Amino acid sequence: MSMKLLIPVASGLEQITKRQLFTLGYEKAPADNGRIEVEGDWLDIARLNLFLRSGERVLILLARFHAETFDELFDGVYALPWEEWLTADSQILMDGKSVQSKLAAIKAAGGVAKKAIIRRLADKAKSKRQTFTETGARSIVGVSIFKDEVSITLDTSGEGLHKRGYRSLAYSAPLKETLAAGLIDSTFYNPDKDVQKPFADPFCGSGTLPIEAAMKALHIAPGKNRDFDFTAWRCTPNGVLAQAKDEAFALEKHDIKPVILASDINPQAISIAKYHAKKAGVDKYIRFSVADATQFKSTDKYGVLVSNPPYGERLGEEKEVQALMGAFGKAFRALEDWNGYILTSLPEFERWFGKTADKKKKLFNANLVCGFYSYFGKPPKLQDEKKGEKNV
Numbered sequence: 001m002s003m004k005l006l007i008p009v010a011s012g013l014e015q016i017t018k019r020q021l022f023t024l025g026y027e028k029a030p031a032d033n034g035r036i037e038v039e040g041d042w043l044d045i046a047r048l049n050l051f052l053r054s055g056e057r058v059l060i061l062l063a064r065f066h067a068e069t070f071d072e073l074f075d076g077v078y079a080l081p082w083e084e085w086l087t088a089d090s091q092i093l094m095d096g097k098s099v100q101s102k103l104a105a106i107k108a109a110g111g112v113a114k115k116a117i118i119r120r121l122a123d124k125a126k127s128k129r130q131t132f133t134e135t136g137a138r139s140i141v142g143v144s145i146f147k148d149e150v151s152i153t154l155d156t157s158g159e160g161l162h163k164r165g166y167r168s169l170a171y172s173a174p175l176k177e178t179l180a181a182g183l184i185d186s187t188f189y190n191p192d193k194d195v196q197k198p199f200a201d202p203f204c205g206s207g208t209l210p211i212e213a214a215m216k217a218l219h220i221a222p223g224k225n226r227d228f229d230f231t232a233w234r235c236t237p238n239g240v241l242a243q244a245k246d247e248a249f250a251l252e253k254h255d256i257k258p259v260i261l262a263s264d265i266n267p268q269a270i271s272i273a274k275y276h277a278k279k280a281g282v283d284k285y286i287r288f289s290v291a292d293a294t295q296f297k298s299t300d301k302y303g304v305l306v307s308n309p310p311y312g313e314r315l316g317e318e319k320e321v322q323a324l325m326g327a328f329g330k331a332f333r334a335l336e337d338w339n340g341y342i343l344t345s346l347p348e349f350e351r352w353f354g355k356t357a358d359k360k361k362k363l364f365n366a367n368l369v370c371g372f373y374s375y376f377g378k379p380p381k382l383q384d385e386k387k388g389e390k391n392v
């Protein structure tokens, strides 16, 4: 059964997620309004939930229709074959948003849509005395209205896909895992090509970036340690997640030795990061240390540094952060041919860091507008060519 699947993506990560989809074999994946659309069956749903690194969730698009009134919304929702998707005990949760539409009160619209679903289930039930207990599997129904066009979706993921299952300890200002994975995929870190090229995060906090980098290097499916809502639905064919998990295990590479360096000045951060890495099954592939990022050095000629240093949001921290960025910039510039990528909300970052970025991209980190600043070292090939020239 082929279905239309929608993958909501954070602003700025659309192209990266499309590239991830392409690598997974989904060549046609148009993006619209923060959602990428692909065609797929139940096995695709399992695969996408399991393998996607930067998508936020996987939704089944059940219908799209025009509605300007609650009656039109009710009729559009009632017309769908809910009895094929839900059961009398389904726990139906409503989610949604409305943008530039006459049905602006989204809570009320969700209430109307839920009434239409229950009415449909009641009308199709064998017994007219059927009760709806909502004690069974969770089904999150999305009602999203944009310019009076309604999309009705079923959320196959449940918890957002950033919840990989490895990050259980609290830490201040951690990066969302889906964002961290997207940042890594936008860099020149390519462990399949050069597994020895180091990856470093000298402000690693709870470890999100190095853990995601290790998972990428080892081809570990990000969703392998968690469950998804669709597995508990009666309409889901048996064994699809198990089949996708078998594929995922077969792809893992544990016999490689990536060089992944994770450090932070705070010893508590390092013990949290180590714990998370262990839960993710990648602790033995990451070299952790308590260290000051301003002292970061490497004997490796090439490497990839990806980090989100402190933003210094509290009052009085600005001068401190300015000095930190200055000293860190100096340490980074000493690494001649490394590529550096910094995510920060500091408006003066480049000036404080002491270098204008080769590329800048606007991204959001927990609703904070940030810049993702890329600094490119000379690529190894160019270097070798130069060396060759000298030798002639």
Ligand SMILES: C[S@@+](CC[C@H](N)C(=O)[O-])C[C@H]1O[C@@H](n2cnc3c(N)ncnc32)[C@H](O)[C@@H]1O
Binding pocket: 171, 172, 173, 174, 175, 176, 202, 203, 204, 205, 206, 207, 208, 209, 263, 264, 265, 266, 269, 291, 292, 293, 294, 308, 309, 310, 311, 324
């Ligand atoms: C925004 S947090 C990084 C969060 C991390 N990406 C995560 O996902 O958990 C910034 C980190 O920089 C660390 N830090 C502050 N000053 C530092 C310094 N001079 N050297 C190394 N780490 C430092 C803090 O301890 C904090 O963990």
